[in-house]
Amino acid sequence: MTDQLAPPVPVPEEPDPGLRGPRRLPRALTPFRHSSYRRLGSALVLTSFGSGVWIVALVWEVIRIGGGAGALSAVTTAGAVGVVLPALLGGVVADRVPQKLILVVTTSVELLGMSLVAALSFTDLTRLWHLAAVAFVAGMAMAFYYPAYSAWLPALVPEEDLLAVNGFEGMVRPTIGQALGPAVAGGVVGASSSSAAIAVAAAAYLGGLLVLLLVPLTAVRRDLPVATDGGSGGGSGGALRAVRTTLADMREGFGYMVRTPWLLATLLFASIMVFVIMGPLEVLVPFLIKDELGGGPRDHAVVMACFGIGGAVGSLVTGSLPMPRRYLTWMNLMWGVGCMPFLVIGFATAVWQVAAAAFLIGALFSAPMVIWGTLLQRRVPPELLGRVASLDFFVSISLMPVSMAVAGPVAGLIGLEATFAIAALVPGAAAAVAILGARLPADELAHPLREEPVSP
Known part of the structure; x- marks a missing residue:
């Protein structure tokens, strides 16, 4: 690999000598060897x-x-x-x-x-x-x-x-x-x-x-093209070359996404999921707590804390286990099924029910995020990882404002229960379409990521 700005260093580094020995660290702590x-x-x-x-x-x-x-x-x-x-x-x-x-x-x-x-x-x-x-x-x-x-x-x-x-x-x-x-x-x-x-x-x-x-x-971690025109250029010519290079890099990232079924299918599914759940979660839950359940700001804080705690538990448990053999299937199914507790929220009669549902949503939303981040880092070519990560980031945030803007009017038109039911059921159906349409079960078996035990 060439790098005109900094010399490569030998990473990943060896574990610190003080951490070597017969005792193995828990899986969740293994990165801290470095x-x-x-x-x-x-x-x-x-x-x-x-x-x-x-x-x-x-x-x-x-x-x-x-x-x-x-x-x-x-x-x-x-x-x-x-x-x-x-x-x-x-x-x-x-x-x-x-x-x-x-x-x-x-x-x-x-x-x-x-x-x-x-x-x-x-x-x-x-x-x-x-x-x-x-x-x-x-x-x-x-x-x-x-x-x-x-x-x-x-x-x-x-x-x-x-x-x-x-x-x-x-x-x-x-x-x-x-x-x-x-x-x-x-x-x-x-x-x-x-x-x-x-x-x-x-x-x-x-x-x-x-x-x-x-x-x-x-x-x-990329071979960068070397300038052959005697320099980087200046003025409008240099700026034009920079724009062309940037657009070419973006096209390369988009092209990889379109050519990669597991990536395209998951991003399309994620965009649908974000659109149908973020508005109800961020906009409608506070009004449900206040208007339907007689709660206040403290109750809302408890619900959101349960969502965060669930996310932390889901992430820590997933990071402590081996990568699932059926990682694409499990990842998308957890996201889809993880939205089902929105049904409980829509028909809740007490704040504790909303809090319990929020805990489950947080756990089942964050757990597959751990798999997803690892999947990108292991299957996307190193020279494209930044652009693919930015596409993922863009998908994650681009529809959030739209979801929040339409959640209120939709709930006013069809009611809170129906709106939360949409948030609960649509992601599961979209996950099934992504799994079957992109043939994810066959893909994950053809590209295993689970570490097999090594015989001594």
Whole structure:
């Protein structure tokens, strides 16, 4: 492999000598044999915590400056637009630039944005456009972060540890990012101010950046074309070549997706699933709790906590087990069947029933995500992994705003029960179509990913 920006380093590295011995680590902990991943995992914990604090602190900063629901919507929309616009470009960059550099830049950008807002808040100079601009830039950083992170992992750990890595990360995001971070933010805002909470988020990102800098720089796992025109060019000619190269890279990623039945079928199924479930989950559940079950914000928090805890449990269990032999079938079936508890939510008579259903949905939504991340990292060619990860990211986020926008009107037209029934039943049918239509059972047997035991 050639890399004009950094020399390759010998990764995945050998396990640390102090960790060798007759005792085997539990499967979920095997990636931590490698010091590179211990550092990257620590950075992930810190930035996930900071992100969770930032999300809640940002809400209360909007409120502190006198903003209402419309102002908060404007800020969150700016962040969503920032994520969507460069989502596909992020994959192109991840396949051309050493991924560590991308993560360092994106983490630094988010750190600078949080630090700026903290300074403005402490001096009482914050304006709504400041928050919207920072949210937009942070969203753009996320669009570059995700494909680079996904493409970097196989260069840091051996492929037999990837399932455990994805299981650990699937546990960190709901527990640290969606539970601990927001809880700490709420406590800091209550005890002090939104300014202090934003400063806590910035401090966590600073810690994550410092740890990330300790991870070794690895080479791009791709043969990059060498310029033959005597230089990179300048002016409009250089810009035109850059645009053509970017479009060619995007076409190559799209072409691989279209030519790969398991990838295309799963992404199409995932887009349908996201469209029918995210609106009911994010928009309708709070109103169901308030209007139908007589609950309040605390009950909603309990329900969402159960969703996050379920996701953490599902991720940790999946990461602790071997890759299923029928990994494509199990993955899609878990997603499809995992939406069935929406029926319980639609016909619930008590908040605890909604909480129990949310736990099951979280577990059965996150468990196949562990398989999916590992599948991409093991079956997608290294030189295409960033672009395929960005396609996956784009599919995951592009229909969320549409789903949230139509959930309310649809529920008003056909009722909450019918809307939740659609969310429960459509993904299962779509999963069956994907499995049978793309012949996934035959594909997974022809391309086994399960590690077979090695005879001594």
